[in-house]
Amino acid sequence: MGFMTGEETATTTSPPIRPIRSSAQDTGLRPPATRAWLTRLVIVGIVLTALNLRPAITSLGALLEEVRDGLGMSGSVAGLLTSVPSLCFAVFGVMAPRLARRFGPAAVVCAGMLAIAAGLAIRPFAGNTVGFLVASALALMGIAVSNVLMPVIVKRWFPDRVGTMTGLYSMALALGTAVAAAVTVPMTRSLGGDWQWGLAVWAGLAAVAVLPWIPLARAKGTVLSAGTASAPVSASAPASGPASASASGPASVSASASVVAAETGQEPAPLRITRSRTAWALAVFFGLQATAAYVTMGWMAQIFRDAGVSAGTAGLLLAVTMVMGVPLAFVIPRLATRLPHQGPIVVVLGLCGFAGYGGLYLAPAGGAWAWAVLLGIANCAFPLALTMVGMRARTGAGVVQLSAFAQSTGYLISIPGPLLVGVLYQHSGGWGLPIALMAGLMVPQIVVGVLAGRDRTVEDEAAR
Template sequence: MADDDLATLGPAAGPRTTSTDQPTDGPEHPQPGPGTAPAAGPAARWLPRLVIAGLVLAALNLRPAITSLGALLEEVRDGLGMSGTVAGLLTSVPALCFAAFGIAAPRLARRWGPGAVVCTGMVAITVGVAVRPYAGGTGGFLAASALALAGIAVSNVLMPVVIKSWFPSRVGPMTGLYSMALALGTSLAAALTVPMTGALGGSWRTGLAVWAAFAAVAVLPWLVVVRQRRAAAGPAGSTTARPVETPVRITASPTAWALAVFFGLQATAAYITMGWMPQIFRDAGVSAGTAGVLLAVTMAMGVPLSFVLPRLATRMRHQGPLAVLLGLCGLAGYAGLWLAPAAGAWAWALLMGISNCAFPLALTMIGMRSTSSAGVVKLSAFAQSVGYLISIPGPLLVGTLYQHSGGWGLPIALMAGLMVPQIAVGVLAGRDRRIEDEG
């Protein structure tokens, strides 16, 4: 990625010291912010806070497009006449879009700046979520969903870059805040979609479209950030210092590959959970409303844990033990879904919620496995794009196995089997290494 990729969204202009590029999190590394730059008026004081607000609002809107659909999947299938296989394809669309569009995020950021790309991503989410219930037929629904997911994809990749560039000495806490907001948005969509649909007249179309209003709010702070950064940079952007980029051949890094596979396997588990867990409980005799609440509990577990886990991870030299612990919780949850899905539903939801915190762990490791913001954007794009590509077959296989076997035994066995290699590559990705030393 070019040196100016991060300058558009980075802290106010001014040279950076070497220490600000380190993913450290302690008092000996004070947070660089406006104070590291020449005085830029009042904006130097409030702009970082606005970035935090934009970060949180964006995170809140990066999953409702997916989990709201999971809560109403049966109604959507009936309304659009989908088979089980097509519904499985629908749950695979997020991973496909994240892989396809996420790889383009660095190039888009180089051309337009990360802030503008994130802002455009929020607009895409708003339009896609608003349009897809009324697009007409399965094809239109998928196309509008792809638009929303494209916005999510580029924002997914660039959020760790925003954190590394604005808060390099607070990677753990800021990743925790971002992950917590993401988990909160996920759980709120899962818990509120069904009751909101009933309150708004009972139409699944309205129940899905209402989340566009929340996405529209997330556009506002990014509009201000982009406008302010462009004004500070001047017409040619010549006032902003360029961070020095260390050449990295990302595909030559074993750590990058381990992170990509770990990210892919945890994404497989997460999107199977978000897409199919409510249906597993409903087929076991749990009501639709309760199934949505159970998914919300699973997602809500990520709210506190996503805040704590990155802080803990940045204080460990090796994050492998955390990957093992989360994987074991996932295996226990799958065992419960196999043996007694309804009787122990709340326990399995809690265990799956803990296991799903592999996502903030992966984000934290992305920020820790490079010494610079430029390296983070390469690693983030590579790990997330390759990872989501790996995750594409999972939800589709689950839908196919469910349709042809007539039950959830084989799909759950598949989920449990994938958790074993996730643990193994998590241990490899957690080693105290940097991609600059490997590639």
């Protein structure tokens, strides 16, 4: 990882502390910092996991018309189908921290990848809409817990490189999203035109992603499996190892409490995260960007197809929107960690969203490629939100709670969006009202994004 630089140390304000002997060392287990192979395996696991967090959604978006015809769905039911990701992420995402404390993050992510593989393999052959929805929910459950735990794993293993590793993760996520959108239609044609096999094939990619997490889940005693049990902590200085990026004061106490809790089996006292205005702003920002993302993934290809664009080209346009996240998902987190306030980035992304929706309203086919690019830039609010999760908390425990709160609350907020778009489309007979709705949501997204981007931490706000 020679491209990693030191500018991301903005996420922690104290220099590295030399580790002292801990209980993990006393039992013959070496800290993660000395086990390079585990670190490399974590990176591989993060990348493969990220590749699998969106194909379940974008592959369906590319074949939504065929799925609707095959299962006899109305526009409203299809809107419900595009809302299922947000519902599952909200319901199952909140379970991730508790599961991670009990089984370890690696084991939970491993199980999540298995759930994705099983759900994607089953849902095309379920035979009816209900079965399709249930199997989709299984896959989305795996995505939900992995969504929440990725920022936690990044913060614990790479506390001084949050921007770089979040960028790498977000790039892989965007790449998987774009590839699924681009190749699902042609791959379906090569498989005989059967949409069922065109969707089922993505289960294979999820099965591959299980492999790196198996040894990590079995590596008991490491920070990845046992929370913070082996984190280097000093009794007189703040923690600075993979378990924490704390600075001083309350952060040190929190990190030390996490270590004691891990060794005694007791859970540390949680933050009162709902007292933090920044946590609420970040949750609403996450919810609004998720609304835009899932409307895009679920309906954008259909918007272009209804405007006269061929199915293959519509899939490519959706892929262009998604692939914009590959370079920008690496650049934006690194830029965000250099800035004391991430509000300017929020504003730029919001303005791109306005321009993209405006073009989609006025000339959906004529400027299709330009609108796809602009909306792709706007959708990069996702890696920015993930980066801010890591920056707005000073401790590993704080990141766990903030990630779970922001994502679970955010996905709850995003549930009505795709469903409402489907209802408006069916009852208005066109895309004018749905597009106007999405453009209007850019306003509150910018406002709360600016608030979430202020230089402060949830630990400080919760304490006050």
